Amino acid sequence: MSMHTPRVDKKVTLNTIARMKGVEPITMVTAYDALFAQLFDGEVEMILVGDSLNMSFFGKEDTLSATMDQMIYHTQAVCNGAKKACVVFDMPFGTYITPKVALENATRVYRETCAQAVKIEGGREKADIVRTLSENGIAVVAHIGLMPQHVRSEGGYRVRGKDEEDIKRLLEDALELEAAGAVMILIEGVKAKAAKAVTDAVKVPTVGIGAGNVTDGQVLVWSDMFGFFEAFTPKFVKQYCNGAKEVREGLEQYVNEVKSRAFPDEEHSY
């Protein structure tokens, strides 16, 4: 067992999260499996099962081909490891194209996983979907700013909130999503000024990724922050461990020891 005293010692609910705004920064990381969820549980308040798993778990170029079945399977794995963290389920591309479709898919999330909220990408144009889910008892995290599910239609990942007009747009989006019932706003890839305007304007907590040190919380993708994901590194990623380097060194040692018959030794044999 860990010698470390957990920071988070009881079940984190959406009420816990709501009360943290303006009091204490909210910590969130992604996880895709039980092993890492268990490592993170007790340290962070929230775990996002992000559709980024389509890239950093499944090996695709973008998030667009992730399916409900894949996301549910990974969320079940995370739920098996995370007993305290508030788990958020990322609705994949194409699974919330109408309020009806969104409700059918999000209902599955509550029925089949421990997730306490679902996340959808979009601004005011998604307000009716947020409202339908909220009215049916499903909590929604609204994801605004840089929206990875728009990578193909927009021809890349582009930082938002660079001028007053776009800041106003993001602010109006956030207010409409909050009015529709969103319990949290996730703000990705925006200038800090835009994230601050949104955070100051809404009563619900905001969690940022590449949105500056102005939001009510922060989120990072686990494989980025621990140095396992090497396909690309967005500017907002701070690397807290060199995971890939550690694994490569360990693997090299194992291979050398097998080749030289240094492993297994007496200690590791029956």
Ligand SMILES: Nc1nc(=O)c2c([nH]1)NC[C@@H]1CN(c3ccc(C(=O)N[C@@H](CCC(=O)O)C(=O)O)cc3)CN21
């Ligand atoms: N491993 C991983 N980490 C992530 O943060 C992440 C995923 N996967 N998959 C889904 C999306 C995609 N994300 C991305 C991907 C690329 C950039 C990027 O290239 N950003 C540029 C800025 C572009 C600009 O200036 O307009 C950068 O240099 O940071 C940002 C976010 C965030 N999400």
Ligand SMILES: CC(C)C(=O)C(=O)O
């Ligand atoms: C980048 C984060 C916020 C996300 O949406 C994901 O992990 O899919």
